Amino acid sequence: MPVRPALAAALGSVALLCAAVAPATASSSESVTVDPAGRLASDGTVTLSGTYTCSGAMGPVFISSSVSQESSSYRHGIGGTRAVCDGSEHHWENTGRVTSEKLKHGAAHVEATIMELRPEGGLPLPFFHATAQQDITLVKG
DSSP states (O other): OOHHHHHHHHHHHHHHHHTTSOOOBOOTTOEEOOOSEEEEOTTSEEEEEEEEEEEOOSSOEEEEEEEEOSOTTSOEEEEEEEOOOEEEEEEEEEEEEOOSSOOOSEEEEEEEEEEEEEEETTEEEEEEEEEEEEEEEEEEO
């Protein structure tokens, strides 16, 4: 199985687990941003990007992103990038191909999250460092 779909599946599973676990929150000095434009190629490949800052990680950390149009109840997961939580600002970029409902160029809504799989009692539990939602424009890419 390719790495990106496996990572997306793992992050999705962890998100479901979060419903049963009280969410942990991080310091206000941690943040994630979304650039105002994303790229949409003719083959359905979407590229989203932004910046992030995080610190104090004890497990692997990822920047996940999703995009929606028109119906905000249906979101397309767009990749997952490994993050470095050293307190400095870093750039992130996620790329993924939309296989179901086709996205169009124009207005879209993106959510990006910095999520750590923190080892707790032998299980990697989600710890959310930061999240952001942003209206963007999908441009030809």
